[in-house]
Amino acid sequence: MSDPTTPESTETAGRVIVLDVVGLQPRHIDADRTPTLETYFPNDRVTDLRPPFPAVTVPVQTTLATGRGPDAHGDVSSGEYDRERDAVAFWERDRDGRDRLWETASDEAGLTTGVLNFQHLIGTSADVAVTPSPIEDENNDILEMNCWTNPDGFYDDLREELHHFPLHNYWGPGANEEGSSWILAAAREAIDRFDPDLLWIYVPHLDYVGQSDGPSSDAFAAELETVDDLLADFLAFVSGTDRWDETALTLVSEYGFHDVDRPLFPNRALREAGLLETTADGDVDISVSDAFAMVDHQIAHVYANEGAVGAAREALAGLAGVDAVLDESGKAERGIDHPNAGDFVLVAEPNAWFQYYWWDDRANAPPYATEMDIHAKPGFDPCELFFGDEGLVSLDASKVSGSHGRVDESAVGCFGLGGPAAPALAGDGPVDATDVTPTLAELLGVEGALSMAFDGTSRLRQ
Incomplete structure (x- = not known):
């Protein structure tokens, strides 16, 4: 097994795993609070990630996964106002025509791709996908927990192995590490069963305390240790798989938080x-x-x-x-x-x-x-x-006590490359959110095979 602290310079990676750890910033990565992250993503492998405006979930996610800004892709909020129907809808789950890196890399470049718990996944053509989709009545009351998956039946297998997705720990007054723990366990199952060439994993744990207590709180500092422990178990598993030597790890965070009152x-x-x-x-x-x-x-x-x-x-x-x-x-x-x-x-x-x-x-x-x-x-x-x-x-x-949306230097996200197949980043400045998908496409060696148009550019130094 390769040493995770010594990434090698390779032309392409055979496998890319993206850890989307919301609320994480480069200053949070150190040997005391987040030793796992510091091991896999040392200081010289991490830089600021500049989110698009507004720095809220859906606009940032779509920008990260398409390489285009909100003025091009149209996701300007986590909600949508339909002017014709005079109706607002937040957190609708359908793909609705969105083409992200996992769809185009699967459809056009023949890669096996996977994505867990991103927004707008129902209907995706990613080979492996998991997103919460509870069965609800006409009043939006949950009748039964469920997840929409690719392939069909994958949630049944996950439920047998991991029990139901803990929706009430994923958001709400009971939000805690159980949601992120289940997602990372499902990611292990996805690797075991399908071993995708690209796997994008949403890890929301810091989002809860970032809003409830704020980024300067003792509670936020404590949860940095919790999320590091969760990632330690997952990365120990990944580093023991057969394809570890050809794996590049990518660390992204969608935004940082502001203390609010x-x-x-x-x-x-x-x-x-x-x-x-x-x-x-x-x-x-x-x-x-x-x-x-x-x-x-x-x-x-x-x-x-x-x-x-x-x-x-x-x-x-x-x-x-x-x-x-x-x-x-x-x-x-x-x-x-x-x-x-x-x-x-x-x-x-x-x-x-x-x-x-x-x-x-x-x-x-x-x-x-x-x-x-x-x-x-x-x-x-x-x-x-x-x-x-x-x-x-x-x-x-x-x-x-915490919020986000403004794009300030104090509330940037982070971008890092690690693992044995990760090359160095080009340049010392921050990575723009539009640079992420072209960087991943080059890392996978498929940038020339994709029809996607990017606002950003690759940030790799081979």
């Missing part, structure tokens, strides 16, 4: 201005509203009817804690000038974040506000990480 409520301001309307049960009625804000951490896309944009901007002009209001030129400057983006976009100050609430009195909150109902809420709700006094989920936005 200030929730902002743009929809309250729009309602007070008479621009946002609600139904009898307290839900927002987008179809009859002149404006509303689809919030996602530190970003808020504001959509307004024709003629109401000026009134919406005026209603939000005095909202303390807003750092920037992006008009058409501002959206273009930040690479988010796409029809899916809001008519204008709010960016919070570093210590602030946007919550979707439009009510002041809890008695006027919609029924789903205190429930785990990620698809019904027209905005991302980190309060789902806390148990509530009046339901499963807290309505106390002051509990949230």
Whole structure:
């Protein structure tokens, strides 16, 4: 077995394993807190990763896996507003026409590819895929836990070996290391059964404490050790496999966190201005509203009817804690000038974040506000990480201590190469998120076989 601390310079790798460890930054990798990561990805093999704007899950994931920015691929938030239907949907699970590296490398270059727990996987052509897809009733209540997989029946095998995917530990008040542990165990099964040439693994564990307690907390420092322990078991397994000598490990993180102490409520301001309307049960009625804000951490896309944009901007002009209001030129400057983006976009100050609430009195909150109902809420709700006094989920936005979405030097992600088949990185500067897919394509030796157009470039030094 090769020494993981001494990567060799090779033209291509026979196998690439991507560890997508959300919330990890280069400064977190050291011999004391994360000795496993420091062993496989020493300091000279890791650099900053600059996420696209906004630095939230779906835009960053799509950029990492396509090599294109949000202005090209159109994922401008983890939610989507359908202007024709006047409807917002967060965390929809279908592929919906997206072509990522694992699809094109499988379809066009003949590689065996795999991906675990990325967003928008249902319908992917990756040879191996796993994504949570619980069976729900018309009220989005879970009737039975399930995962959508390639190949068909793979979840049945995983369930026999690992039991059901622990959905309630993957997100919500009970979120803990069990979700990441199950994903990494499923990755071992994927390697044992299919041994894909490219395997992309989403490891969400730090995302929970990054939001609940913030990146400067003792709790975050403690969970760095936990995620390192999880990766230690997985990497010990990988380094014992037959293809280890031809394996390149890639470490990516989608974003870093900001410490926050200030929730902002743009929809309250729009309602007070008479621009946002609600139904009898307290839900927002987008179809009859002149404006509303689809919030996602530190970003808020504001959509307004024709003629109401000026009134919406005026209603939000005095909202303390807003750092920037992006008009058409501002959206273009930040690479988010796409029809899916809001008519204008709010960016919070570093210590602030946007919550979707439009009510002041809890008695006027919609029924789903205190429930785990990620698809019904027209905005991302980190309060789902806390148990509530009046339901499963807290309505106390002051509990949230971490957020992301701004693209600041203090909240970059990370990129690293390790393992016996990993060449060195070219250049000393940060890797742009658009550079990741072209770098992986070159590492796999398939860049010339793919029809994908990249905004970024490979960062390998052979």
